[in-house]
Amino acid sequence: MTSEPHAFLTIDHGAATASIALIGRVAGTWRLIGSLAFPAGAKIDVAVDLLVGRVRRADPELASSLGIADIDGDALPRFEVHSTRPRRLAVVAGAERTLARLVATAGRSGWRTTGASAETTDPLAMSRLLLDHDVDAILVGAGDPPRADERSAIRELAALVAAVAVRRPDVPIILSGSMAETIDDFGDLSSRPGSIVLAPAASVDGSSWRPRRSLTTAASTAEGPDSADGRPDPLGDLLLESALPADDPRRAIGPATQALADVLHRRVETIVLGHDAGVRAAAEPAVGGMAREVRLAVVPAAAVAPDEPDDAIVDGVLLWSTVPSDRHRIRDRMRELRIAPWSDAAGDGAALRMAAARAALVRLAAATTDFDQAPPDLVVCAGGVWSAVPAPTVALAHVDVLRRSGASQYALDHARLLGTLGAIPDEKERLAVMSDLVDDLLAPLGSVVIPSGLRSGRSAGSVLVHVGDGVSELDLVPGGLELVDLPPGQTAVAEFRFRDRIKLGARGRHFAVDVAGGLGGLLVDLRDVPLRLPDRADRRRDLLAAWQAALWQGSDL
Amino acid sequence: MNGTNGVNPATGQPPGTQDGLSGDLGLVNARRLIGGPAEVTFSMAPGDRALVAAGETVVAGAPIVERIRDAELSDQIVPASADPKPGGRVHEGELLFEWRERWRVAGGEVTESLDSPVTGIVRDVRPGSAIVIQASGRTLHGIVVLGGPTRGRLHVAAGSDGELRSGGLDVGLAGTILVVGSRIDAETLTRARAMGVRGIVVGGLASKERRDFTASERRQRAALHRLAPYAVLVLEGATRRPLPSPVMDVLHALEGREVAVVGDPPMLVFDADVDVPEPRSDWVRVRGGPLGGREGTWAGIAGPRRFAGGVHLESGSVRFEDGTITTVPLGDLERFV
Numbered sequence: 059m060t061s062e063p064h065a066f067l068t069i070d071h072g073a074a075t076a077s078i079a080l081i082g083r084v085a086g087t088w089r090l091i092g093s094l095a096f097p098a099g100a101k102i103d104v105a106v107d108l109l110v111g112r113v114r115r116a117d118p119e120l121a122s123s124l125g126i127a128d129i130d131g132d133a134l135p136r137f138e139v140h141s142t143r144p145r146r147l148a149v150v151a152g153a154e155r156t157l158a159r160l161v162a163t164a165g166r167s168g169w170r171t172t173g174a175s176a177e178t179t180d181p182l183a184m185s186r187l188l189l190d191h192d193v194d195a196i197l198v199g200a201g202d203p204p205r206a207d208e209r210s211a212i213r214e215l216a217a218l219v220a221a222v223a224v225r226r227p228d229v230p231i232i233l234s235g236s237m238a239e240t241i242d243d244f245g246d247l248s249s250r251p252g253s254i255v256l257a258p259a260a261s262v263d264g265s266s267w268r269p270r271r272s273l274t275t276a277a278s279t280a281e282g283p284d285s286a287d288g289r290p291d292p293l294g295d296l297l298l299e300s301a302l303p304a305d306d307p308r309r310a311i312g313p314a315t316q317a318l319a320d321v322l323h324r325r326v327e328t329i330v331l332g333h334d335a336g337v338r339a340a341a342e343p344a345v346g347g348m349a350r351e352v353r354l355a356v357v358p359a360a361a362v363a364p365d366e367p368d369d370a371i372v373d374g375v376l377l378w379s380t381v382p383s384d385r386h387r388i389r390d391r392m393r394e395l396r397i398a399p400w401s402d403a404a405g406d407g408a409a410l411r412m413a414a415a416r417a418a419l420v421r422l423a424a425a426t427t428d429f430d431q432a433p434p435d436l437v438v439c440a441g442g443v444w445s446a447v448p449a450p451t452v453a454l455a456h457v458d459v460l461r462r463s464g465a466s467q468y469a470l471d472h473a474r475l476l477g478t479l480g481a482i483p484d485e486k487e488r489l490a491v492m493s494d495l496v497d498d499l500l501a502p503l504g505s506v507v508i509p510s511g512l513r514s515g516r517s518a519g520s521v522l523v524h525v526g527d528g529v530s531e532l533d534l535v536p537g538g539l540e541l542v543d544l545p546p547g548q549t550a551v552a553e554f555r556f557r558d559r560i561k562l563g564a565r566g567r568h569f570a571v572d573v574a575g576g577l578g579g580l581l582v583d584l585r586d587v588p589l590r591l592p593d594r595a596d597r598r599r600d601l602l603a604a605w606q607a608a609l610w611q612g613s614d615l
Numbered sequence: 616m617n618g619t620n621g622v623n624p625a626t627g628q629p630p631g632t633q634d635g636l637s638g639d640l641g642l643v644n645a646r647r648l649i650g651g652p653a654e655v656t657f658s659m660a661p662g663d664r665a666l667v668a669a670g671e672t673v674v675a676g677a678p679i680v681e682r683i684r685d686a687e688l689s690d691q692i693v694p695a696s697a698d699p700k701p702g703g704r705v706h707e708g709e710l711l712f713e714w715r716e717r718w719r720v721a722g723g724e725v726t727e728s729l730d731s732p733v734t735g736i737v738r739d740v741r742p743g744s745a746i747v748i749q750a751s752g753r754t755l756h757g758i759v760v761l762g763g764p765t766r767g768r769l770h771v772a773a774g775s776d777g778e779l780r781s782g783g784l785d786v787g788l789a790g791t792i793l794v795v796g797s798r799i800d801a802e803t804l805t806r807a808r809a810m811g812v813r814g815i816v817v818g819g820l821a822s823k824e825r826r827d828f829t830a831s832e833r834r835q836r837a838a839l840h841r842l843a844p845y846a847v848l849v850l851e852g853a854t855r856r857p858l859p860s861p862v863m864d865v866l867h868a869l870e871g872r873e874v875a876v877v878g879d880p881p882m883l884v885f886d887a888d889v890d891v892p893e894p895r896s897d898w899v900r901v902r903g904g905p906l907g908g909r910e911g912t913w914a915g916i917a918g919p920r921r922f923a924g925g926v927h928l929e930s931g932s933v934r935f936e937d938g939t940i941t942t943v944p945l946g947d948l949e950r951f952v
Binding site: 611 | 639640660661688711903922949
């Protein structure tokens with residue numbers, strides 16, 4: 059027995075879920091010993107005692123070697139991160155097109171936005187918007203150089219915002235693009251408690267921020283005419299830094315994803331569906347010691363349970379619902395989900411969560427089209443919403459929405475460690491801890507292969523799955539899902555032989571793909587890209603339920 | 616407590632106590648029943664005139680804001696000798712900003728006053744934004760307030776699981792704030808306002824009723840005559856469920872007393888001298904799921920269990936009033952502190 063504990067706790071205080079993990083030093087490396095997820099209103103100390111008590115009971119010898127056999131839970135060192143509710147940003151611009159760009163940029167940078175342009179809003183309404191006591195910061199912008207349709211409005215807009223700056227001296231103000239030239243209108247900046255920041259113009263195309271309401275889902279936009287090009291977005295970076303503190307677990311997903319990519323030497327994408335916001339991060343491993351830039355988007359509009367479920371949100375949830383319902387009922391249940399996210403999680407409450415999560419993922423994908431250019435090697439799924447549903451269904455929920463032709467592995471951040479480990483300020487230390495924990499923190503969900511360009515109505519070919527010395531063969535029927543039982547830890551080679559040339563990363567007939575097992579095994583997704591769902595609600599529900607039932611025992615309630 | 620020899624099989628620990636509670640009861644979401652003095656925010660729009668200043672004491676019923684009904688924008692020349700600045704006032708209204716040697720001014724002819732529903736101290740006055748008052752007394756928090764703010768005598772018109780219909784209203788209830796049980800429809804809400812009722816306290820308000828009532832409220836506000844204050848305080852959520860018994864106990868204790876309903880944050884404010892009953896420390900309520908609305912005493916943590924739909928959730932045991940002990944997902948439970 060040791061006198062000092064060789065263990066520590068990580069605690070992620072989310073908006074809806076508090077997650078606790080016990081990390082211990084075993085045989086010279088950090089290992090995940092156990093974890094718990096609870097409603098955010100629970101007492102953390104009690105949950106810690108429960109977790110430590112379970113470890114003691116499950117393996118007294120391990121507990122003794124970690125030095126936690128007879129100590130109080132509060133004696134363990136803790137590393138804690140807290141999610142805060144996204145703050146509100148009032149966005150104003152001289153023209154509607156500029157406003158759309160600014161709102162799109164701010165909306166994926168951790169801010170809840172309210173916007174108006176001088177083109178459509180009179181100065182009184184705009185003053186009302188900016189003086190609203192719920193506004194935490196103001197973004198005022200114009201193109202650089204200013205567009206013809208906004209040139210005349212910029213000076214008056216600057217005068218209006220400068221007057222608001224006098225009346226709300228504590229509110230930070232960001233001047234974007236050519237609005238920076240009006241900084242003299244704001245007088246003596248040193249005496250003002252709230253900062254005034256100069257920022258570049260928005261580079262995100264505002265047209266990408268349109269809630270999708272059609273019955274098809276997001277497909278790879280690499281070939282689309284309006285695909286975003288993933289250019290650096292300095293205004294977005296600035297807004298993200300001002301929206302969330304450095305130790306916010308959502309902002310920390312960026313460094314965590316980069317560390318994962320470096321440790322695994324693979325292209326990694328992390329998708330977090332949270333109560334207050336959706337998060338998407340993509341990173342590539344460093345090459346030759348040169349670090350790559352991680353892309354990060356925090357989208358409050360992609361919250362699983364938005365503040366006010368409007369018609370678009372309700373329709374989005376209805377689209378994915380596997381239980382019969384109507385708009386009023388769904389709206390009521392979405393409100394309940396917002397108020398008490400852990401309540402009513404069993405039965406059709408679980409089905410509601412799956413539908414709400416898919417709808418949130420659609421909104422997240424719509425705000426981050428630049429992430430969809432090619433499937434990453436590994437997709438890490440995270441978020442409290444997955445705490446209450448069977449893990450094998452998580453990958454399916456993602457590929458229902460993100461229709462990217464290719465092959466990827468899927469894993470679940472089951473202990474919600476990524477947000478905590480990503481907040482470790484020292485990069486080397488973060489990398490070292492991540493390197494130790496990488497096998498524990500990711501629960502393998504399996505591999506997903508999505509070919510596109512299949513002709514419907516007949517067999518598309520076959521797949522031979524080589525596992526060790528054994529081979530199993532499956533016929534590939536377009537429009538369906540084929541499941542191959544491949545347990546966690548098992549690897550295999552999937553050899554595809556298609557009748558026609560199809561797209562699977564590249565175009566061809568024969569492909570050999572390395573796949574890894576998981577809780578859901580190997581999933582060959584032969585459905586349309588993008589996914590087309592029946593217009594009739596009853597047929598759509600039946601189809602979604604049938605796809606889900608293959609991975610969710612007992613989902614028929 | 617579950618288990619034998621005083622040891623909880625889920626935790627492997629003896630049932631320790633914290634805050635006088637069974638230790639693992641802390642895993643149940645705590646809901647604060649009664650809050651202390653709270654800051655209440657009353658929003659203002661450009662053109663509105665504050666009638667109080669920071670640091671002043673206000674009593675319930677005192678006017679605090681003169682609101683413009685339909686604010687309009689005008690351009691005015693304001694002499695420099697008047698020391699104009701944003702947020703200042705001239706005869707025509709509130710100064711917004713200077714533009715081309717004239718001032719943009721928000722003003723209007725028709726005004727109505729907002730009376731403070733609470734007694735307290737004015738903490739902050741931000742013209743065009745808000746007035747913040749530190750309300751004296753104690754508070755019972757809700758989920759949302761529609762309309763308001765308002766003040767009146769509390770009257771319990773229906774039990775915790777009851778529902779008030781429009782036929783149950785009469786003019787004798789004018790000036791009261793009615794506790795109407797688990798739900799109410801939009802027709803009854805509208806009729807109550809017409810009868811002179813000052814407010815409604817209800818457990819759940821469905822989205823459809825909320826939409827219909829809000830539309831009715833908007834139409835009423837569009838009329839030129841001033842409306843009496845009226846507010847709907849929703850305590851629980853959007854679906855029908857009985858009001859918790861600890862909440863009903865508080866409301867019964869407040870029967871016949873003057874209370875206020877305010878919207879930011881949404882809550883009921885009442886005098887501090889009211890003797891309100893404290894809930895039992897081990898009392899828990901099932902908030903959602905098939906047992907939603909039932910109440911009982913905590914019987915210990917039960918560990919992860921499989922529930923309907925094939926989901927595995929942490930759970931606890933609850934001893935209901937009929938003596939049965941049932942395992943319920945922890946997320947469905949709440950306790951009152």
